[in-house]
Amino acid sequence: MTTEQTMTDNLLSSLGLDRPETGDDAVVPFTLDKLDSRGRVVRLGAALDTILSRHDYPLPVARLLGEAVVLSALIGSSLKFEGRFILQTQTDGPVNLIVVDFDAPDGMRGYARFDQDALLKAAEAGKTSPADLLGKGHLAMTIDQGEHTERYQGIVALDDNSLEEVAHTYFMQSEQIPTQVRLAVAQMSTRGDHRPRWRAGGMLIQHLPPNGLSAMADLPGDGDFDNPDMVDPDFVEADGWSEAKALLGTVGDLELSDPDLSPERLLFRLFHETGVRVFPPQDLEERCTCSADRIEDMLANSFSDAERQDMAVDGEIEVVCEFCSTAYRFNPHHFHSES
Missing domain, CATH: 3.55.30.10 (Hsp33 domain)
Structure with missing residues (x-):
């Protein structure tokens, strides 16, 4: 153990540090x-x-x-x-x-x-x-x-x-x-x-x-x-x-x-x-705070049926979180059926 390590250990002890570093x-x-x-x-x-x-x-x-x-x-x-x-x-x-x-x-x-x-x-x-x-x-x-x-x-x-x-x-x-x-x-x-x-x-x-x-x-x-x-x-x-x-x-x-x-x-x-x-x-x-429910709410409340239809590619709306890169996919007709 080096002199510095010994001195540090003494300091930590004097501070009452009763936990690992x-x-x-x-x-x-x-x-x-x-x-x-x-x-x-x-x-x-x-x-x-x-x-x-x-x-x-x-x-x-x-x-x-x-x-x-x-x-x-x-x-x-x-x-x-x-x-x-x-x-x-x-x-x-x-x-x-x-x-x-x-x-x-x-x-x-x-x-x-x-x-x-x-x-x-x-x-x-x-x-x-x-x-x-x-x-x-x-x-x-x-x-x-x-x-x-x-x-x-x-x-x-x-x-x-x-x-x-x-x-x-x-x-x-x-x-x-x-x-x-x-x-x-x-x-x-x-x-x-x-x-x-x-x-x-x-x-x-x-x-x-x-x-x-x-x-x-x-x-x-x-x-x-x-x-x-x-x-x-x-x-x-x-x-x-x-x-x-x-x-x-x-x-x-x-x-x-x-x-x-x-x-x-x-x-x-x-x-x-x-x-x-x-x-x-x-x-x-x-920890990312994105979720399928949040994105679904955003799509339902912020866009019209026509806008959601325009977002769809091959029958799906894909939303990728910019933070964690998780891809979420939604059926645009699902929103239409609920409106």
Whole structure:
């Protein structure tokens, strides 16, 4: 056992961590009390690999969608009610649409639409970074608590920015909470794998407002979205927050996605000198919310008999879910007979 492993084991023991260290497809909340900050770590393995491999996206597109899934998991997993967190980009870049649904408390699905010709031109020009692929447009983050409730939506401009940069802007504009985000997506192979598998990790930290809000109560969906007094407009960055940001800035992409480095050990590596408290993890999974009943209702209520007849090919209406690629087939006369 290495010296670092021994020190980490001692730290975990001192935190009273009476559970195994967290593996893949989970989110781990934590607080940095001495730095007046808190955050969440996400580690994704099989769930992300399923989402990205299902559509056989080109590598740059898969990495960008992977970042969007990680960001959605970091934010959506904070919701304290059953509902949906939806991240959507609409831009003029080669990847002109991304949609990620986080179905609270633990379900994720994602989809990207891209222009193949524009993507090839971007690759030839060496412009395949997330910011290059997104281009200009906007990013919307929506919280849907279900029927009979009002949606909350925050929109921020995308101007050749990365998702990390846009997330920082979103939280300052929409939530007025100083926030830093790190996202990393990679393909890794292990012995026996027939192909590289997608993995990802991310970390979000936030400065706790000085007005007494609870430590876990002011992420989207938990607090007052529109309170202009949440943070003083003349806010001066506190020393603790400056240190928390600086420490997060030292984390590497490999550390965030490394299957052999648990979130707890990563947090120790970053924050052991200032102290960190770790909370129980929350499991995550790839899960699509499509169903035959939902699609049948949509066809019955949104289209006329004539429109459904026009949709039919060889006597069937086929609807393919863009997220999970499941194909649903319906008899157009079935709807006509019920009308």
